[in-house]
Amino acid sequence: xxxxxxxxxxxxxxxxxxxxxxxxxxxxxxxxxxxxxxxxxxxxxxxxxxxxxxxxxxxxxxxxxxxxxxxxxxxxxxxxxxxxxxx
Amino acid sequence: xxxxxxxxxxxxxxxxxxxxxxxxxxxxxxxxxxxxxxxxxxxxxxxxxxxxxxxxxxxxxxxxxxxxxxxxxxxxxxxxxxxxxxxxxxxxxxxxxxxxxxxxxxxxxxxxxxxxxxxxxxxxxxxxxxxxxxxxxxxxxxxxxxxxxxxxxxxxxxxxxxxxxxxxxxxxxxxxxxxxxxxxxxxxxxxxxxxxxxx
Numbered sequence: 001x002x003x004x005x006x007x008x009x010x011x012x013x014x015x016x017x018x019x020x021x022x023x024x025x026x027x028x029x030x031x032x033x034x035x036x037x038x039x040x041x042x043x044x045x046x047x048x049x050x051x052x053x054x055x056x057x058x059x060x061x062x063x064x065x066x067x068x069x070x071x072x073x074x075x076x077x078x079x080x081x082x083x084x085x086x087x
Numbered sequence: 088x089x090x091x092x093x094x095x096x097x098x099x100x101x102x103x104x105x106x107x108x109x110x111x112x113x114x115x116x117x118x119x120x121x122x123x124x125x126x127x128x129x130x131x132x133x134x135x136x137x138x139x140x141x142x143x144x145x146x147x148x149x150x151x152x153x154x155x156x157x158x159x160x161x162x163x164x165x166x167x168x169x170x171x172x173x174x175x176x177x178x179x180x181x182x183x184x185x186x187x188x189x190x191x192x193x194x195x196x197x198x199x200x201x202x203x204x205x206x207x208x209x210x211x212x213x214x215x216x217x218x219x220x221x222x223x224x225x226x227x228x229x230x231x232x233x234x235x236x237x238x239x240x241x242x243x244x245x246x247x248x249x250x251x252x253x254x255x256x257x258x259x260x261x262x263x264x265x266x267x268x269x270x271x272x273x274x275x276x277x278x279x280x281x282x283x284x285x286x
Binding site: 003046047052057059063064066069071073075 | 122269284
């Protein structure tokens with residue numbers, strides 16, 4: 001099984017946010033590396049999407065899609081920096 | 088007067104013995120990975136049980152494979168809805184590994200090479216319900232399926248049967264593991280369809 005990059009998370013994240021989160025900057029809780037969500041190494045599989053830091057491979061974000069809910073686990077991210085529309 | 092034709096809708100899943108609700112049969116062995124597959128040389132492999140007081144019991148590969156092993160044939164059920172019936176494994180029972188461990192804890196966290204974790208109540212590891220398996224279908228367990236050794240807890244959804252297992256921590260309180268923290272069920276009984284939190 002080969003990983004994709006964070007761009008492939010755009011669909012699931014669109015269910016949660018009205019902005020394109022793949023353009024947001026994360027800061028990895030493991031190593032402090034910061035970059036766009038789109039640059040995460042994505043292990044997308046049927047249980048859920050696991051985005052890992054390309055610098056240290058720690059898990060930054062997990063997205064689990066249940067039939068009636070979406071779970072977003074961001075404990076691997078110190079913060080998420082989202083550009084505002086029109087800025 | 089209408090005639091109701093029962094069974095016209097096809098074969099009902101419930102009619103297959105051993106298949107929990109919402110599952111379908113597969114004869115393949117699908118691989119789900121949440122990260123890169125660790126490659127663990129056998130001379131660097133070990134399995135460690137840590138009690139709630141910090142006491143440790145550890146086995147290297149030679150010691151582990153010298154323990155009494157069992158051949159088991161079990162049905163496995165993945166939360167992504169595939170089930171595989173009659174799969175054959177060889178492994179060491181958790182009863183054997185926990186026999187000399189002194190604990191009053193009720194919960195465990197299973198740990199793997201690569202950082203994966205999953206929580207399982209201690210009683211679900213005892214009484215011939217769980218093994219650390221190192222052979223599948225008569226062959227050494229391949230890395231993509233969790234080799235050198237993986238947990239095998241067939242009565243729970245298969246994410247509880249952690250691949251690349253390297254340890255067990257005994258805990259007084261239940262805590263979520265890797266998938267449980269991200270929304271999956273704390274226990275995961277396939278017969279009750281305990282897939283997500285709140286199910």
